[in-house]
Amino acid sequence: MRELVYYAAVSLDGRIAAPDGAFDAFPIEGDHIDAINAEWADTVPGPLYDALGLTAPRGRFSTVLMGWNTFAAGLPLTDDPYPHLEQIVFSRTRTAADVGAGVRLTADDPRGVVADLKAQDGADIWLCGGGVLAAQLRDQIDRLVLKVNPVVFGDGLPLFAGGYAPDVFVRERSRAFDSGVVMNEYRRA
Known part of the structure; x- marks a missing residue:
């Protein structure tokens, strides 16, 4: 079964x-950038x-999920940021004219979309951000991969x-880089 992985940079x-x-x-x-470019x-x-x-x-992920603000951060450069992935952007206010041809814009409930994606064949699902979308999907996140920046x-x-609702994750791996970044990988307990 596909996993939902919240992979994000964090302070x-x-x-x-x-x-x-x-x-x-x-x-x-x-050196953390070299690892990202090679492994992620x-x-x-x-x-x-x-x-x-x-x-x-590539092949770790086959789908990327983003809230509108996360997607919009890249708009000055491109309206199709991850053409190698199925791209799904969640927004209740934007229209298909606001995204590139390779991007699916939806106002559907993110939880239902993720449940459907998990039932399909494919590589894992990358939750790119943002925090509001992550909060909506928190109980469906299987793994956290956090690039903790100094x-x-x-x-x-x-x-x-x-809101406050503790979820327990177990650390599987922690990798420190000379740059000061620490990449922590967690799996839902």
Whole structure:
């Protein structure tokens, strides 16, 4: 069965972006980037993958899920960020004219969409963000992969923007990089 994997960069204080949605405070150079490009190539946007001349195999994920704000962060560069994946963007206010041809925009309940996706054949499902969508899908997340960055935001968009409801995850792997980034992988207990 396919798993829903929330793979995201996060600050030391649990923020995935600044209050305005910017995420440029996260370091974009260092040995952690080499590991991402080699081991998590599906998460590198198509235009960047091509521009960097990457050849790392893809196939860890076959679908990416995004809330509108996460998708919109890339709009200055492309309206089709992950052409190698089935792309699903959740919004109740946008129309198909707001996304590229390779992107499915839906106002459907994310929980039902994920249940349907999990029942289909394919590689895992990447929950790219944001925090509101992650909060809606929290009980369906099978794995968390958090790139913990050595920066404190103080304020901003949280990893999960929802109410208090503890869920237990078990750490499977932790990998520290010279850049200061620590990649932690957890599985639902």
